[in-house]
Structure formats: C-alpha cells, structure tokens
Amino acid sequence: MIASELIRRGFDVTGVGATPTMLALFQRNLPGVPAHLADMRELALGQRFAGLLAWDSFFHLSPDDQRAMFKRFQAHATPRAALMFTSGTAEGQAIGELQGDPLYHGSLSPDEYRALLDATGFEVIDHVVEDPTCGHRTVWLAQQRG
Known part of the structure; x- marks a missing residue:
C-alpha cells in the first residue's frame, strides 16, 4: 500500500x-x-498538503467531475506540492468489473489533462502510459508551481 x-x-x-x-x-x-x-468531489479539508495522491480512484469519476477536481487539488496543495494520479490512456469511458460488480472508468485525453494541470498551477513532471513497473497503470506526476 x-x-x-x-x-x-x-x-x-x-x-x-x-x-x-x-x-x-x-x-x-x-x-x-x-x-x-x-467524496473527493466535495473535499474541503481546510488545509494544504505537500503531496496529493489520487491512485486508482480519480478515473472512477465522470469526465466533468474529473475536470472540476483540478481546482480541489489546487485548493489543497502547498506551493511546490506533488500531485500524482492514475488515469486512462485516452479519452473515453468504460465499464469494467471488480469481484463481479460493474465498475465505471472514465478518462480525459492526455492533452486535456495537461491543459487542466497548467490552468490550476501544476507543471507536469512525468507521464507514463501503461507503466509495466506499476501494474500497467497510466501515471501522472505534477508539481504545483511555487
């Protein structure tokens, strides 16, 4: 974990x-x-963090909810804070399965993620598509501008 x-x-x-x-x-x-x-979509903890991690969670939100999350990330990030999240590889939506239950997955395009990160003060540090060392997850690492 x-x-x-x-x-x-x-x-x-x-x-x-x-x-x-x-x-x-x-x-x-x-x-x-x-x-x-x-609910991360309504998160308002009243504090800022040096790192934010949305691992295997963010992509369960609808595309519109994902777009809105970047302002929540910004509101909880200190200057120079790291933000790491997993996404799909391309824009789209799919229904998967977890232990026999349906499980929603949504993703924006990489270009849209980059634009949203930039608009909320984050610089992309790395973006790895289907990282074989990480369970083939698509991983984003960004940092809040200081």
Missing part, C-alpha cells in the same frame, strides 16, 4: 475514503492515521 510506504519514509499521511468500507480498510491497515469519510 502506498500510504504505508510513505509513512515508513517519514511522511505524514491523511486518508480520504468515499465509502465507510474503504475508510474502515484504510483505518484497519493504518491505525491512528488521520482519515476522513468524504
């Missing part, structure tokens, strides 16, 4: 889960670590 590795390396972590089940899993794995039950 990424949060465990960050904690092991000395970083403070705050978790956000959209469902009680996901939040309970987080708290079971990382007891004592601050965590909030919240």
